Amino acid sequence: MDIKNELNLRAESAEDVVIRFLPDVEGMQSSIFDAMQYSVTAGGKRLRPILMNETFQLFGGEGDVIEPFMAAIELIHTYSLVHDDLPAMDNDMLRRGKPTTHAVYGEAMGVLAGDALLNYAFETALNAYDADVDTVRVTEAMRLLARKAGVFGMIGGQVVDVESEKKQLEMTKEKLDFIYELKTGALIEASMMIGAVLAGATEKQVEIVENVAKKIGLAFQIQDDILDVEGDEATLGKPIGSDERNEKCTFVTFAGIEKSKEEVKRLTDEALEELNSLPQKNEFLNELLNYLVYRDK
Amino acid sequence: MDIKNELNLRAESAEDVVIRFLPDVEGMQSSIFDAMQYSVTAGGKRLRPILMNETFQLFGGEGDVIEPFMAAIELIHTYSLVHDDLPAMDNDMLRRGKPTTHAVYGEAMGVLAGDALLNYAFETALNAYDADVDTVRVTEAMRLLARKAGVFGMIGGQVVDVESEKKQLEMTKEKLDFIYELKTGALIEASMMIGAVLAGATEKQVEIVENVAKKIGLAFQIQDDILDVEGDEATLGKPIGSDERNEKCTFVTFAGIEKSKEEVKRLTDEALEELNSLPQKNEFLNELLNYLVYRDK
Numbered sequence: 001m002d003i004k005n006e007l008n009l010r011a012e013s014a015e016d017v018v019i020r021f022l023p024d025v026e027g028m029q030s031s032i033f034d035a036m037q038y039s040v041t042a043g044g045k046r047l048r049p050i051l052m053n054e055t056f057q058l059f060g061g062e063g064d065v066i067e068p069f070m071a072a073i074e075l076i077h078t079y080s081l082v083h084d085d086l087p088a089m090d091n092d093m094l095r096r097g098k099p100t101t102h103a104v105y106g107e108a109m110g111v112l113a114g115d116a117l118l119n120y121a122f123e124t125a126l127n128a129y130d131a132d133v134d135t136v137r138v139t140e141a142m143r144l145l146a147r148k149a150g151v152f153g154m155i156g157g158q159v160v161d162v163e164s165e166k167k168q169l170e171m172t173k174e175k176l177d178f179i180y181e182l183k184t185g186a187l188i189e190a191s192m193m194i195g196a197v198l199a200g201a202t203e204k205q206v207e208i209v210e211n212v213a214k215k216i217g218l219a220f221q222i223q224d225d226i227l228d229v230e231g232d233e234a235t236l237g238k239p240i241g242s243d244e245r246n247e248k249c250t251f252v253t254f255a256g257i258e259k260s261k262e263e264v265k266r267l268t269d270e271a272l273e274e275l276n277s278l279p280q281k282n283e284f285l286n287e288l289l290n291y292l293v294y295r296d297k
Numbered sequence: 298m299d300i301k302n303e304l305n306l307r308a309e310s311a312e313d314v315v316i317r318f319l320p321d322v323e324g325m326q327s328s329i330f331d332a333m334q335y336s337v338t339a340g341g342k343r344l345r346p347i348l349m350n351e352t353f354q355l356f357g358g359e360g361d362v363i364e365p366f367m368a369a370i371e372l373i374h375t376y377s378l379v380h381d382d383l384p385a386m387d388n389d390m391l392r393r394g395k396p397t398t399h400a401v402y403g404e405a406m407g408v409l410a411g412d413a414l415l416n417y418a419f420e421t422a423l424n425a426y427d428a429d430v431d432t433v434r435v436t437e438a439m440r441l442l443a444r445k446a447g448v449f450g451m452i453g454g455q456v457v458d459v460e461s462e463k464k465q466l467e468m469t470k471e472k473l474d475f476i477y478e479l480k481t482g483a484l485i486e487a488s489m490m491i492g493a494v495l496a497g498a499t500e501k502q503v504e505i506v507e508n509v510a511k512k513i514g515l516a517f518q519i520q521d522d523i524l525d526v527e528g529d530e531a532t533l534g535k536p537i538g539s540d541e542r543n544e545k546c547t548f549v550t551f552a553g554i555e556k557s558k559e560e561v562k563r564l565t566d567e568a569l570e571e572l573n574s575l576p577q578k579n580e581f582l583n584e585l586l587n588y589l590v591y592r593d594k
Contacts, residue, residue, distance in 0.1 A: 028475045029453040031460060036448075083412060088385070088404035107385035108459045111408065115380060116448050116456075118412065122419045123443035129436045139426045142439075146420035151333075151413045156326040159413075162405045163328060178325045 003291045006284060007050070014046040014053070014070060021071040021124045035105045035113040036120070039078050043096040047292065048073045051285075052191040055209060058282040061199030065131035069141055069194050072125035076149045077187060079117035080158070086110050089162065122146070133198065141194045148190035157182025164249070171249040180251070185217030208274055212289075215271035219264045219293045225250035226260055268293045300588045303581060304347070311343040311350065311367060318368040318421045332402045332410040333417070336375050340393040344589065345370045348582075349488040352506060355579040358496030362428035366438055366491050369422035373446045374484060376414035377455070383407050386459065419443070430495065438491045445487035454479025461546070468546040477548070482514030505571055509586075512568035516561045516590045522547035523557055565590045 018040055025033040049070035056066045085092040085100040086107065093103045102110025125145055128138045147153055161179045164171050192213040196206045228243045229252055243250050252260050272286060315337055322330040346367035353363045382389040382397040383404065390400045399407025422442055425435045444450055458476045461468050489510040493503045525540045526549055540547050549557050569586060 023448060028472065029448060029456045029479075032448055032453065032456040079412075083408055086385075086408060088383075088408055109456070111380055111383060111385055112452060112456055112459065114412070115376075115415065116452050118415055119443060119447040119452060123440075123447050126436070126440050126443055135432050135436070139423070139432070143420075143423050146416060146423055150416040150420050151320060151326060151329055155329065155409060155413050155416060159326045159329040159406070159409055162409065175325065182326075 001284070001287055003287050007045075007288065007291070010050045010053075011046040014049040014074070015041070017049065017067050018046075018071045018074045021068065021127075023120075031105070031109065032112060032116050035101055035109055036116055038104060039082050039101045039113055039117065040075070042098045042101075044074075044078070046074060048077055048187055048191040050288070051188065051213075052195040054282055054285040054288065055192040055195030056199045057195075058278075058280050058285055059196055059199035059201045059205065060280070061195065063131060063133065065128050065133040065138065065198050066195065068125050068127040068131075069145065069198065072121040072145060073187065073191050073194070075117045075121035075124065076145070076154075079114040079121070080154060080187075082110060082117065083114040084158075086114075118149075121149075128198075134200075137198055137200065140197050144190050144193050144197065148186040148193075153182055153186030153190070157184070157186065165247075173254050176249065176251065176254065180218055180221045181214065184221050185214055188217035188220070189213040205278065208278060212271045212275045215267040215274075216289050216292065219267040219271070222251045222260050222264050222267075223293050223295070225252045226257060226264070228252075229257060264293055298581070298584055300584050304342075304585065304588070307347045307350075308343040311346040311371070312338070314346065314364050315343075315368045315371045318365065318424070320417075328402070328406065329409060329413050332398055332406055333413055335401060336379050336398045336410055336414060337372070339395045339398075341371075341375070343371060345374055345484055345488040347585070348485065348510075349492040351579055351582040351585065352489040352492030353496045354492075355575075355577050355582055356493055356496035356498045356502065357577070358492065360428060360430065362425050362430040362435065362495050363492065365422050365424040365428075366442065366495065369418040369442060370484065370488050370491070372414045372418035372421065373442070373451075376411045376418070377451060377484075379407060379414065380411040381455075383411075415446075418446075425495075431497075434495055434497065437494050441487050441490050441494065445483040445490075450479055450483030450487070454481070454483065470551050473546065473548065473551065477515055477518045478511065481518050482511055485514035485517070486510040502575065505575060509568045509572045512564040512571075513586050513589065516564040516568070519548045519557050519561050519564075520590055520592070522549045523554060523561070525549075526554060561590055 022037055022040065023033045025037060027033075052070055052073060053066055081095065082101045084090050085095060086102055092100055094100060100110075101113050105113065122145075125142060128141065129135060131138070149155070151159075157179045160175055161183055164175055164179070189210055192209045193206055196209045201209070225243065228250070251263070255263065268290065272289060275286065275289070319334055319337065320330045322334060324330075349367055349370060350363055378392065379398045381387055382392060383399055389397055391397065397407075398410050402410065419442075422439060425438065426432060428435070446452070448456075454476045457472055458480055461472055461476070486507055489506045490503055493506045498506070522540065525547070548560070552560065565587065569583060572583065572586070
């Protein structure tokens with residue numbers, strides 16, 4: 001399987017889904033629609049909607065109930081980047097080589113575009129109630145989306161990350177684990193769990209999916225730290241060693257590069273073993289998880 | 298009826314409902330829970346949850362399905378103030394005489410607290426699916442909440458307001474109407490419509506409620522402009538004439554003070570007449586709408 005090619009095809013189709021749900025750029029408030037479009041189409045691997053859809057397929061999910069949630073999870077991921085880039089946060093003017101949303105539209109619109117994307121994510125996900133699927137499943141998916149994106153999920157991780165920045169001495173391994181599990185992990189968990197729930201997976205199966213996602217999310221993040229030290233600037237798309245310059249305390253800081261690599265391998269092996277304990281199979285999902293972790297950018 | 302006293306009692310009980318749904322201040326991310334608590338308890342008339350509950354009562358609503366939505370609408374109102382006060386927006390260090398959220402917790406936490414409150418509003422509203430009420434009603438209420446808070450509601454109005462600020466020449470009556478209808482009006486509409494929907498009001502009744510709310514929201518806002526020119530600084534809690542100093546273009550700028558007062562009266566009379574065309578009665582709601590518009594602060 002040419003995983004990169006397959007992944008690109010799926011990324012394009014996931015992007016189409018997200019864009020289809022976005023409001024047209026018209027009317028009195030057209031600038032916010034424009035800022036939303038800009039933020040969403042400024043690139044990205046669309047990993048979360050792809051993981052969601054592949055997990056949905058794994059459990060034999062059918063129909064278009066998944067699409068509003070694919071859009072919603074990408075909108076939430078996008079809003080978190082838009083707010084993360086704000087001057088008050090990371091103060092980044094570039095992301096993936098393009099000017100960030102606040103750099104283009106100004107800081108006030110950066111705040112509002114993030115708010116708009118978050119709110120619109122829920123507005124979009126609610127369309128799933130129109131699909132021909134048991135509303136109990138949709139409600140469970142809604143709850144997962146809200147929980148994993150919020151203070152007990154992504155925002156919770158973000159808060160501890162922001163508090164820890166520039167205070168390297170105060171960072172502990174416990175805090176770092178918390179940040180990794182919530183800031184990046186929670187949306188990966190939400191993606192895969194929502195896919196499973198909407199396809200009608202059992203409670204036990206959803207639990208397995210949660211564990212797989214947790215481990216993959218963590219491995220993904222540690223690999224990110226390794227790449228920051230070892231990666232090639234051109235393929236990575238950001239300056240090498242930026243974590244060290246930003247005094248950012250990472251998994252590599254605590255464990256060293258070799259132990260970090262071992263941890264990535266252990267987590268990935270365990271995740272794939274758990275995934276393969278299920279009778280359901282999705283070859284692409286297996287390849288994808290493996291690729292995600294061992295990617296070079 | 299001693300409307301002020303009755304309103305205070307209801308405000309206290311609405312505040313209790315909101316606080317009951319908030320996360321305890323504990324755990325690794327306790328600072329965000331603390332910032333949420335601070336933002337929510339820093340005052341406020343709790344008009345939106347009160348209007349929601351009174352409209353619910355008007356249509357004979359029963360049980361606790363209304364409570365998660367009462368909390369949600371107040372959380373959304375609160376997040377909008379927290380983000381509005383940010384340096385990138387209105388840059389306010391004080392609100393209702395107290396330091397604003399970003400003034401206390403820093404700008405990054407101001408952004409995150411707003412995000413947290415918005416996300417948590419949806420997380421909280423989803424609790425209504427546990428109530429013993431037709432899920433179709435709850436889903437309709439969820440859709441109203443998301444729509445009226447988002448780019449076709451409050452955020453849409455906020456965007457045009459931000460764009461118009463400090464560019465008085467470009468402000469038109471059409472833009473001002475749009476801002477008033479969406480920025481303040483949309484959440485008032487959501488409040489009353491959600492109360493009606495959850496109580497099982499018919500489509501026609503919900504439409505009447507929407508019209509009533511639209512007119513009251515507009516009258517409320519124009520009264521605000523009148524008070525800014527005429528009010529007493531002590532009772533108003535903010536400096537008189539601040540709109541003029543901020544070069545803010547208001548309804549009074551376009552229509553003059555006398556025409557503005559006539560418009561408040563016309564809108565209020567029409568709203569109350571429409572409300573009283575319903576066979577259902579809620580004396581307190583009538584008094585409240587009247588009081589809201591003719592308040593002195």
